[in-house]
Amino acid sequence: xxxxxxxxxxxxxxxxxxxxxxxxxxxxxxxxxxxxxxxxxxxxxxxxxxxxxxxxxxxxxxxxxxxxxxxxxxxxxxxxxxxxxxxxxxxxxxxxxxxxxxxxxxxxxxxxxxxxxxxxxxxxxxxxxxxxxxxxxxxxxxxxxxxxxxxxxxxxxxxxxxxxxxxxxxxxxxxxxxxxxxxxxxxxxxxxxxxxxxxxxxxxxxxxxxxxxxxxxxxxxxxxxxxxxxxxxxxxxxxxxxxxxxxxxxxxxxxxxxxxxxxxxxxxxxxxxxxxxxxxxxxxxxxxxxxxxxxxxxxxxxxxxxxxxxxxxxxxxxxxxxxxxxxxxxxxxxxxxxxxxxxxxxxxxxxxxxxxxxxxxxxxxxxxxxxxxxxxxxxxxxxxxxxxxxxxxxxxxxxxxxxxxxxxxxxxxxxxxxxxxxxxxxxxxxxxxxxxxxxxxxxxxxxxxxxxxxxxxxxxxxxxxxxxxxxxxxxxxxxxxxxxxxxxxxxxxxxxxxxxxxxxxxxxxxxxxxxxxxxxxxxxxxxxxxxxxxxxxxxxxxxxxxxxxxxxxxxxxxxxxxxxxxxxxxxxxxxxxxxxxxxxx
Numbered sequence: 001x002x003x004x005x006x007x008x009x010x011x012x013x014x015x016x017x018x019x020x021x022x023x024x025x026x027x028x029x030x031x032x033x034x035x036x037x038x039x040x041x042x043x044x045x046x047x048x049x050x051x052x053x054x055x056x057x058x059x060x061x062x063x064x065x066x067x068x069x070x071x072x073x074x075x076x077x078x079x080x081x082x083x084x085x086x087x088x089x090x091x092x093x094x095x096x097x098x099x100x101x102x103x104x105x106x107x108x109x110x111x112x113x114x115x116x117x118x119x120x121x122x123x124x125x126x127x128x129x130x131x132x133x134x135x136x137x138x139x140x141x142x143x144x145x146x147x148x149x150x151x152x153x154x155x156x157x158x159x160x161x162x163x164x165x166x167x168x169x170x171x172x173x174x175x176x177x178x179x180x181x182x183x184x185x186x187x188x189x190x191x192x193x194x195x196x197x198x199x200x201x202x203x204x205x206x207x208x209x210x211x212x213x214x215x216x217x218x219x220x221x222x223x224x225x226x227x228x229x230x231x232x233x234x235x236x237x238x239x240x241x242x243x244x245x246x247x248x249x250x251x252x253x254x255x256x257x258x259x260x261x262x263x264x265x266x267x268x269x270x271x272x273x274x275x276x277x278x279x280x281x282x283x284x285x286x287x288x289x290x291x292x293x294x295x296x297x298x299x300x301x302x303x304x305x306x307x308x309x310x311x312x313x314x315x316x317x318x319x320x321x322x323x324x325x326x327x328x329x330x331x332x333x334x335x336x337x338x339x340x341x342x343x344x345x346x347x348x349x350x351x352x353x354x355x356x357x358x359x360x361x362x363x364x365x366x367x368x369x370x371x372x373x374x375x376x377x378x379x380x381x382x383x384x385x386x387x388x389x390x391x392x393x394x395x396x397x398x399x400x401x402x403x404x405x406x407x408x409x410x411x412x413x414x415x416x417x418x419x420x421x422x423x424x425x426x427x428x429x430x431x432x433x434x435x436x437x438x439x440x441x442x443x444x445x446x447x448x449x450x451x452x453x454x455x456x457x458x459x460x461x462x463x464x465x466x467x468x469x470x471x472x473x474x475x476x477x478x479x480x481x482x483x484x485x486x487x488x489x490x491x492x493x494x495x496x497x498x499x500x501x502x503x504x505x506x507x508x509x510x511x512x513x514x515x516x517x518x519x520x521x522x523x524x525x526x527x528x529x530x531x532x533x534x535x536x537x538x539x540x541x542x543x544x545x546x547x548x549x550x551x552x553x554x555x556x557x558x559x560x561x562x563x564x565x566x567x568x569x570x571x572x573x574x575x576x577x578x579x580x581x582x583x584x585x
Contacts, residue, residue: 003210008203012211016055017306019195020044023120023188024057030187032180033125035383038414040407042122044188046196048212049114051075053309055215058296059405061341063095063286065119069105072151078107078114083155083189087127088148090330094284097341098334099145100124100134102182104154106189110200115208118192120185124178125383128171131499132372132381135335136458137246138499139280145335147171155186173379219295219310226298227258227266227314230357235259238350239585240362242343243465245279246497251466252277252325254340254347256290258355266314271321279497280333283340285326288312293348297359336497339365339462342404346468349391350575350584353471361391361440361517362468364477365461366403369511371503373455375420380452382419384410386511389433389441392474392519398441399516400428400538409444420452428537429480429512434467434576435547436474436518437525442538443480443513450507458499463514466577469584473572474518475547483510521572522548531557 004012023044031037045056051066068091069084084105089096096103100123108116127134127146134146142148147168154161165182169175200208237257244250255272268290276282288309295311320327325340342365352359371382387401387409403409412423425447434440461480468477482494484501485508494501503509530550533539544550549569551561573580 002214004203004207004214008207009211009214012199012203012208013215013306015199016046016196019192019199020046020055020057022195023118023192026188026191027120027122027184031122031184033177034410034414034418035125036122036181036184038408038410039385039403041385042120044121044192045119046192047117047119049116049209051117052216054212055306055308057405058307061097061289062292063093063288065095065103066105066117068092068095069151073153075114079157080107080109081155081158082107082153083186084151085154086149086151088150089142089284089334091150094286094289097284097337098135099142099148100127102149102185104185104189106193108193108196108200110197110205113205115200115205116196118189118196120188120192122181122185124181126173126381127168127178128173131370131458132173132379133370133383133458135280135368135370136499137280137336137460137497139333139335140278141331141333143331144333145280174381215306216308216310216313219299219305219308220313222305223291223295223298223311223314227260227294228264230298230352231258231260231266231355233260233262236351236355238347238354240343240347240350240469241466242281242340243462243496245277245281246495247277247279249277249279252281254325254343256347256351258351265316267317267319268315269319270324270326271319273321273324273326276323276325276328276332280335281325281337281340282328282332282334283326283337283344284328284334285320285344287318287320290318290348291315293345297349297352336368336460338368339460342366343462350469358394359471360393360398361434361436361471361474361519362477363390363398363441363516364388364443364463364468364480364514367480367511367513368460370458371419371421371455373420373452375452380419382421386444386446386513388443388480388513389477389515391468391516392434392436392438392440392470394438394519397439398433400433400441401444402441420450422449422451423447424449424508429515430537431540431543432478432480432512432515433538434470434475434477434515434518435522435543436470437520437522438474438518439525439533439538440468440470440474440477440516440518442515446511448509450503450505450509453505455503456499457494457501457503457509459494459496459501459511461496461513464496467514468517470517470576471519471574473521474576475522476577477515477517480512480514484508486510517576523566523569527557527559527562
């Protein structure tokens with residue numbers, strides 16, 4: 001009989017989920033750098049005594065976070081008051097996937113017994129490297145991307161290793177921000193440790209351990225059932241592509257398959273993915289990631305479940321090929337891996353769709369811009385991530401203007417008060433969402449006026465050559481672009497993955513981000529919904545007629561003309577990327 005009864009299990013589930021959320025709130029309110037405080041690029045998680053994740057943020061990119069620390073600091077040697085730290089991507093096998101992300105991990109003890117571990121994780125603005133911001137399309141090896149920290153005991157029974165921290169801060173161009181952000185992470189893991197101690201004191205260490213075990217088993221069972229309902233026996237494959245690495249590679253393919261055997265084993269295989277790239281778009285996909293991402297999709301926001309390692313446990317085997325884009329060899333550059341990571345998630349959705357499951361259409365990859373220079377005699381770094389459109393769903397339109405999960409676009413007031421730029425326009429990128437019965441989400445338009453005497457811009461946009469695919473008759477999303485001084489003498493369109501773009505005072509910079517793919521045939525969208533899209537600025541009159549077969553004249557729906565236009569219904573196939581195809585290759 002379980003030590004933890006069903007009522008206590010739900011109380012503990014709510015308590016640990018609340019502790020995890022409270023840790024995130026503390027980071028948000030106390031960090032200094034904009035990418036953490038305003039962008040919300042941070043995560044927290046709680047683990048059982050053996051380092052198995054029991055509750056985490058709803059982010060499908062976690063790997064084995066505790067394993068890299070245990071390799072150098074065995075669990076039995078950990079003590080109350082310890083905090084461990086690392087950002088080593090290769091040493092952690094992708095648990096951290098680019099060097100800007102710093103991980104702090106603290107063990108939790110109750111009556112001398114280790115009962116849990118807690119984690120705080122955040123993106124630090126600058127940790128050294130080739131360019132301010134530590135991320136650049138010009139990077140060709142990880143040494144260009146800042147200082148590498150192997151697993152380190154940063155705090156030993158309450159005593160901080162100040163010498164190690166001084167080395168780290170000395171490598172940053174903005175050391176004060178680094179110090180403040182690290183203090184915020186330390187405060188968060190200390191808070192998490194206190195909350196877990198309180199839960200252990202209330203219920204006892206044995207009951208807590210059993211509760212965490214039950215939550216893991218419940219999630220694994222739910223996801224295994226979901227995999228079985230989604231994937232018939234056999235092999236289900238899908239291929240998606242990123243545009244390239246900015247070094248002339250051409251498009252690079254991610255080829256994934258999931259095999260369900262007759263005895264219900266699930267085997268994920270990414271060995272067919274293209275070779276690693278000279279540019280910084282390589283992504284170390286930890287073996288836990290496919291199960292975590294598929295698990296989040298199959299849980300579908302069920303409030304009775306928590307995000308935990310039950311997802312990875314539901315996949316019996318993960319096959320990766322060393323030297324590929326998703327398992328690069330040291331010391332390949334990784335800084336722009338978010339581009340490939342986002343396409344990885346779309347490829348998993350495509351695999352679900354190819355098996356007949358109700359997956360959304362593909363999303364665009366969030367856009368990164370880094371504007372660097374000097375203003376008023378002080379160096380500045382405007383590191384901004386900009387939202388995009390997500391894919392239409394079987395039951396609803398895609399989400400508009402989203403960066404990634406719960407992360408946010410910089411508010412106008414903050415941006416203009418902190419950086420030498422004026423935001424003249426900020427709105428929806430009209431017609432960027434893929435047409436469909438359920439429209440793909442639209443991207444964003446941001447127009448900046450440069451107020452610094454001179455600045456250097458790095459930018460990362462994907463989906464220009466290989467836009468996000470539509471599904472079930474939906475069409476692909478429309479691409480984004482970056483333009484300097486549009487409509488003026490000297491107008492130039494910047495390469496979508498480039499650095500070293502010089503801007504001067506008075507230049508106008510326009511960034512348009514891409515939209516997600518559509519779901520279902522566009523002619524099945526109700527004309528009233530298309531009219532609402534036109535009125536809301538999501539779809540133009542011209543696109544309403546061209547893509548949806550809906551005629552709108554002077555803001556009024558012309559139903560006879562619409563019915564006549566829709567009689568000539570375009571034939572659709574399973575997927576769409578520029579044209580309809582049965583299989584994306």
